[in-house]
Amino acid sequence: MARHTLTELIIARAAKAWADDPEWLATGITPVPRLAAGLAKTLYNPRLMITDGENWFARDPVPLGPRGGFEPVIEGWAPYLRTFDNLWNGRRHAMVAPVQIDRYGQTNISVIGDHAQPKAALLGARGFPGNSIHHPNSFFFPAHNKRAFVEGEVDYVCMAGYNPARWPGGRKPFRLELRLILTNLCVMDFGGPDHAIRLVSLHPGVSFEEVQDNTGFPIHRDGGETPETPAPTDEELAVIARLDPHDVRATIIKGNPPGRPEWG
Amino acid sequence: MTTTFDKRMSIDDIIASLSDGMTIGIGGWATRRKPMALVRALARSKLKDLTVVSYGGPDVGVLAAAGKIAKLAFAFVSLDHIPIEPHFKKARQAGLKVWEMDEGMLHWGLRAAAMHLPFLPTRCGMGTSVAEHPDLRTIRSPFEDGEELIAMPALRLDAALLHVHRSDERGNALILSPDPFFDELMARAADRVFLSAERIVPTAELGLPGNARFHPFERAVVTGVAEAPFGAHPTSAAPDYEIDMKHLRHYVASAESDDAWNAYRAAHVDVDQAAYVASVGGADAILAAPRPVY
Numbered sequence: 001m002a003r004h005t006l007t008e009l010i011i012a013r014a015a016k017a018w019a020d021d022p023e024w025l026a027t028g029i030t031p032v033p034r035l036a037a038g039l040a041k042t043l044y045n046p047r048l049m050i051t052d053g054e055n056w057f058a059r060d061p062v063p064l065g066p067r068g069g070f071e072p073v074i075e076g077w078a079p080y081l082r083t084f085d086n087l088w089n090g091r092r093h094a095m096v097a098p099v100q101i102d103r104y105g106q107t108n109i110s111v112i113g114d115h116a117q118p119k120a121a122l123l124g125a126r127g128f129p130g131n132s133i134h135h136p137n138s139f140f141f142p143a144h145n146k147r148a149f150v151e152g153e154v155d156y157v158c159m160a161g162y163n164p165a166r167w168p169g170g171r172k173p174f175r176l177e178l179r180l181i182l183t184n185l186c187v188m189d190f191g192g193p194d195h196a197i198r199l200v201s202l203h204p205g206v207s208f209e210e211v212q213d214n215t216g217f218p219i220h221r222d223g224g225e226t227p228e229t230p231a232p233t234d235e236e237l238a239v240i241a242r243l244d245p246h247d248v249r250a251t252i253i254k255g256n257p258p259g260r261p262e263w264g
Numbered sequence: 265m266t267t268t269f270d271k272r273m274s275i276d277d278i279i280a281s282l283s284d285g286m287t288i289g290i291g292g293w294a295t296r297r298k299p300m301a302l303v304r305a306l307a308r309s310k311l312k313d314l315t316v317v318s319y320g321g322p323d324v325g326v327l328a329a330a331g332k333i334a335k336l337a338f339a340f341v342s343l344d345h346i347p348i349e350p351h352f353k354k355a356r357q358a359g360l361k362v363w364e365m366d367e368g369m370l371h372w373g374l375r376a377a378a379m380h381l382p383f384l385p386t387r388c389g390m391g392t393s394v395a396e397h398p399d400l401r402t403i404r405s406p407f408e409d410g411e412e413l414i415a416m417p418a419l420r421l422d423a424a425l426l427h428v429h430r431s432d433e434r435g436n437a438l439i440l441s442p443d444p445f446f447d448e449l450m451a452r453a454a455d456r457v458f459l460s461a462e463r464i465v466p467t468a469e470l471g472l473p474g475n476a477r478f479h480p481f482e483r484a485v486v487t488g489v490a491e492a493p494f495g496a497h498p499t500s501a502a503p504d505y506e507i508d509m510k511h512l513r514h515y516v517a518s519a520e521s522d523d524a525w526n527a528y529r530a531a532h533v534d535v536d537q538a539a540y541v542a543s544v545g546g547a548d549a550i551l552a553a554p555r556p557v558y
Binding site: 055080084126158 | 293342347365367369371386387390402442443444557558
């Protein structure tokens with residue numbers, strides 16, 4: 001296997017999140033999800049629609065950062081009104097990077113602390129509430145720790161999750177479907193009992209205990225040995241390099257560690 | 265009988281026509297096509313206790329720093345490339361009263377107001393903290409599905425402040441940018457609508473019907489229009505000019521201390537639009553801002 005970074009390993013694995021989606025909009029917010037969406041469209045699912053990050057559907061994924069002479073081929077119009085219409089219609093799968101997530105998959109990008117007078121005011125709920133109940137969502141966390149994977153509920157629930165106490169009449173919101181969680185330690189999904197967060201694979205050199213020690217709630221683990229997150233292929237690494245010519249991905253995880261600890 | 269519909273006003277006359285305690289909608293989105301000349305005039309006015317409705321950017325930050333906002337109805341406030349709006353952050357952490365909602369709920373509340381409906385049903389917000397807001401109610405679908413939905417109340421605006429690229433003196437306006445955002449709904453949701461325009465031109469120069477797609481609403485909703493070249497700066501009014509990142513960084517630094525804000529305010533807020541343009545390097549500097557990369 002070619003030498004690669006941990007972030008590249010995560011991007012390659014994250015891309016598989018969209019591999020079997022229908023002809024939907026793939027949205028990746030922040031660099032790692034965006035590179036993963038671009039990789040998914042390039043190698044696994046050319047049906048995916050993708051935007052240039054602004055107002056246009058691009059035929060091919062647009063590289064991160066200054067584009068030199070590159071001009072994307074535009075294949076459609078994507079103003080916010082249309083983005084809402086498309087997502088309310090359900091034809092989208094987003095991967096986002098919240099600051100907190102809880103045992104129910106409820107996520108937060110609004111505030112840390114009390115909502116009336118927060119310790120830290122962040123962005124606000126943005127489109128998270130609507131996204132969460134209209135189309136599938138996946139998540140990326142560059143630093144898996146107890147500040148991100150919180151005990152109890154997140155400080156402000158921006159995305160609905162598998163917490164029936166918050167569902168009107170106990171009825172699951174229309175299209176609530178949480179898919180994957182990727183972190184610097186592991187890959188998880190919502191496949192445990194009652195959609196509990198479940199370990200899918202561990203990144204090379206990471207133990208289940210390390211994941212659990214950095215999580216504020218119990219992680220479900222199926223019986224048997226947990227697989228290792230697969231290394232990116234040469235083809236995947238080449239596409240990632242092309243989509244990220246300025247190596248933004250090197251700045252995402254602290255210290256930009258290698259994909260295998262023995263390469264450190 | 266010949267009637268003229270000359271709706272031209274000055275920026276300051278527009279602001280002078282507003283009152284304390286009003287609910288004001290501000291068009292644009294984050295760092296794009298914000299009516300900043302009007303916002304700055306609002307910031308330097310004596311108006312107080314405003315409820316601001318916005319897909320927020322530096323409009324919210326400037327008004328928060330100037331102490332104008334009694335309550336903010338919002339889904340986010342951001343400078344895009346600089347994710348956290350520093351003046352908003354400061355005000356919010358000091359306890360600024362907010363009604364936080366989903367982007368789509370804000371859209372839906374404006375649409376309800378635009379249609380003179382008391383509310384519109386939506387799923388947006390279901391199962392989240394935004395559903396806990398005391399002004400929200402739920403409603404059960406009267407059809408077989410029986411689904412419980414949020415009744416998003418109409419967000420009626422006393423006034424909307426919008427920035428457009430072109431207008432004639434009657435308020436026939438064009439928004440030429442690639443995304444018109446929700447200005448059209450704000451215009452219909454408001455009792456009075458005030459435009460700042462890059463240029464006020466004779467009707468024939470609007471280029472209609474060729475530009476029909478860029479004509480967002482009827483002149484009947486427009487109360488007044490002020491010519492304000494570069495009236496969206498430091499946000500963009502593409503294709504005429506782009507975001508001024510250099511100035512935005514200077515603006516962000518103004519949140520570091522009271523002194524920094526006072527200096528910013530004296531140089532860039534407590535001045536008229538012509539002096540403002542000069543204070544940020546003049547027309548050539550604004551036009552030289554490169555197209556941003558997202």
